[in-house]
Amino acid sequence: xxxxxxxxxxxxxxxxxxxxxxxxxxxxxxxxxxxxxxxxxxxxxxxxxxxxxxxxxxxxxxxxxxxxxxxxxxxxxxxxxxxxxxxxxxxxxxxxxxxxxxxxxxxxxxxxxxxxxxxxxxxxxxxxxxxxxxxxxxxxxxxxxxxxxxxxxxxxxxxxxxxxxxxxxxxxxxxxxxxxxxxxxxxxxxxxxxxxxxxxxxxxxxxxxxxxxxxxxxxxxxxxxxxxxxxxxxxxxxxxxxxxxxxxxxxxxxxxxxxxxxxxxxxxxxxxxxxxxxxxxxxxxxxxxxxxxxxxxxxxxxxxxxxxxxxxxxxxxxxxxxxxxxxxxxxxxxxxxxxxxxxxxxxxxxxxxxxxxxxxxxxxxxxxxxxxxxxxxxxxxxxxxxxxxxxxxxxxxxxxxxxxxxxxxxxxxxxxxxxxxxxxxxxxxxxxxxxxx
Ligand SMILES: Nc1ncnc2c1ncn2[C@@H]1O[C@H](COP(=O)(O)OP(=O)(O)OP(=O)(O)O)[C@@H](O)[C@H]1O
Ligand SMILES: [Mg+2]
Numbered sequence: 001x002x003x004x005x006x007x008x009x010x011x012x013x014x015x016x017x018x019x020x021x022x023x024x025x026x027x028x029x030x031x032x033x034x035x036x037x038x039x040x041x042x043x044x045x046x047x048x049x050x051x052x053x054x055x056x057x058x059x060x061x062x063x064x065x066x067x068x069x070x071x072x073x074x075x076x077x078x079x080x081x082x083x084x085x086x087x088x089x090x091x092x093x094x095x096x097x098x099x100x101x102x103x104x105x106x107x108x109x110x111x112x113x114x115x116x117x118x119x120x121x122x123x124x125x126x127x128x129x130x131x132x133x134x135x136x137x138x139x140x141x142x143x144x145x146x147x148x149x150x151x152x153x154x155x156x157x158x159x160x161x162x163x164x165x166x167x168x169x170x171x172x173x174x175x176x177x178x179x180x181x182x183x184x185x186x187x188x189x190x191x192x193x194x195x196x197x198x199x200x201x202x203x204x205x206x207x208x209x210x211x212x213x214x215x216x217x218x219x220x221x222x223x224x225x226x227x228x229x230x231x232x233x234x235x236x237x238x239x240x241x242x243x244x245x246x247x248x249x250x251x252x253x254x255x256x257x258x259x260x261x262x263x264x265x266x267x268x269x270x271x272x273x274x275x276x277x278x279x280x281x282x283x284x285x286x287x288x289x290x291x292x293x294x295x296x297x298x299x300x301x302x303x304x305x306x307x308x309x310x311x312x313x314x315x316x317x318x319x320x321x322x323x324x325x326x327x328x329x330x331x332x333x334x335x336x337x338x339x340x341x342x343x344x345x346x347x348x349x350x351x352x353x354x355x356x357x358x359x360x361x362x363x364x365x366x367x368x369x370x371x372x373x374x375x376x377x378x379x380x381x382x383x384x385x386x387x388x389x390x391x392x393x394x395x396x397x398x399x400x401x402x403x404x405x406x407x408x409x410x411x412x413x414x415x416x417x418x419x420x421x422x423x424x425x426x427x428x429x430x431x432x433x434x435x436x437x
Contacts, residue, residue: 002035005091010201011098012208019043023051030056032105033082033098038065038072046076053080058108060101064089102209127163128311131301137164137293144291145171150243152228152288153266155295158345161266162226164293168264169222177221180214184235185227188431192235194251197242203252215248219259228288229269229280236281243287263288298340298347305335305347312348313363316355324355330365338371397432400425409436 003013014031016022018041022034034052036045049061060082065072073084082101085094127138144151145168153161162181169179187195190204198213214223231239242248243263247256265288274280298305313324327335340346354367400418407413415425428434 002089002094006098009095010208012206017041019045019048019051022048026052026055030059032058032060033101034059034061035094035098036061036063038063038076046072046079049076049081050079058105058112060105062094062097062101125163125166127160127167128308129301129304130307131296131304133296133301134304137295140291140293141167142171144168144293146173147291148262149290150262150288151264151291151293152271153264153293153295154271155268156297156341156343157268158343159295159297160344161268161295162224164295165222165224165226165264165266169224169262172222172262174221174262178218179222179224180218181224181226182214183226185230189232189235192231193238196235197238197248197250199251200253203250207252210250213248213250215242215259215261216257218261220261222262222264225263225265227267228265229267229271229274233279233281236284240281240284240287243284298343302336306332308344308347309335309351312351313355316352320355322355323361324358324363325361326363328362328364331363331368334365334368334371396428397434400428400432401434404429404434404436 003015006013014025016025020042022036025031034049036049038045040048045063049063052059052061057080061076061080063073063076063081063084064087065076065084066087073086076084082104083097085097127134127141129135129138141164151165151168153164155161165181166179169175182192182195184192194203194207194211194213196213196215198211198216199207200210201207203210225239238248246261247258249256271280271285271289275282275285309327313326316322317324335347335350342349350368350371353370354363358367400414403414403417407417411422411425415422418425420428
């Protein structure tokens with residue numbers, strides 16, 4: 001009954017008849033608010049609430065109790081309930097509680113964002129690099145940070161594109177406002193659109209509440225559009241218009257919104273190539289590429305390696321409570337001669353691994369057994385670094401394509417071979433834009 005009532009009020013509800021069922025529901029997709037009966041068949045509401053809280057501390061449980069004893073209500077509150085409500089339930093009271101719980105959930109999420117920002121700042125993640133190419137990058141960042149011009153940060157994976165975007169924000173007059181990042185490739189087209197521009201209640205199935213988009217969230221600050229090379233043609237058109245006018249509408253609304261946002265975009269794709277293939281709009285490219293910052297790969301600035309290593313050693317010493325003072329000459333040679341296809345990120349991981357595993361105070365070549373200098377890399381492994389498909393999802397795409405070709409696009413047979421559900425396969429075909437020809 002309550003579910004019917006709340007659905008009418010615009011909430012998306014799922015119901016369960018027992019704690020077990022509720023936990024199964026949770027596995028299928030979390031929720032923001034849990035309205036729980038105290039007394040249920042099997043496991044009781046209090047114990048279910050504790051489980052849910054341990055799965056997701058941001059869930060806001062509201063306990064319904066007919067036995068209105070003060071003790072259980074108190075215990076519920078102490079164990080993390082947002083509130084309790086006694087039966088018979090007053091619908092207006094319930095609605096007010098649900099609204100409050102939703103707000104609290106939102107605030108907690110917001111808080112989480114601030115925490116990660118704080119962590120980043122306290123870790124003092126600065127762009128390091130004395131090499132000529134890095135000094136040029138740093139000087140460009142310093143020069144353009146204060147302007148509102150759109151910046152396109154390009155470079156291979158792990159070269160520090162996101163770090164550069166943060167630096168642009170931190171050095172700007174916008175630094176007291178938000179830095180909002182959107183991982184464009186991680187979202188489907190509809191989700192990305194509503195993520196960027198927000199939506200109004202009822203804009204599409206599942207849009208039970210209106211939601212503000214990242215453009216609005218970043219108002220006054222910086223919006224970082226990561227992996228911009230992967231956005232669909234439809235979103236490209238919309239983005240082009242926003243960049244031109246700084247005006248947009250929430251999905252499902254016709255009311256224009258205006259924001260003041262500095263846009264920084266990043267990609268590890270070759271956009272020129274995508275333009276040539278017709279997969280990326282040239283006009284959007286020019287809008288984004290007002291200022292280009294190209295992050296040089298680590299192998300083109302090997303002189304930075306030792307400086308970075310020194311810094312990462314220090315970080316790991318603090319983190320692991322160790323006292324590693326440096327590297328043997330052989331270890332240095334090894335790191336200097338390696339090609340670092342994963343760039344700085346790979347270097348960070350390699351150093352961390354060596355620090356964790358090493359027993360001495362100095363790292364030697366043996367502590368870096370995971371890497372082989374490119375020239376000594378066995379032929380059989382070359383494809384791993386030379387590959388033009390560095391990301392797992394590209395590998396997935398290629399594999400799906402192979403299986404589909406093999407089965408002559410028999411979906412049932414293909415999904416069987418791939419070990420995934422037919423619907424999942426259909427989704428992936430759509431997502432990757434695969435077609436028979
Ligand atoms: N010049 C640098 N000095 C110090 N740390 C760096 C530098 N460049 C990158 N890093 C660190 O390396 C890691 C990867 O950097 P970042 O996430 O910015 O790379 P990216 O270019 O965005 O990679 P991807 O394309 O895979 O998203 C981060 O932890 C970052 O702090
Ligand atoms: Mg990145």
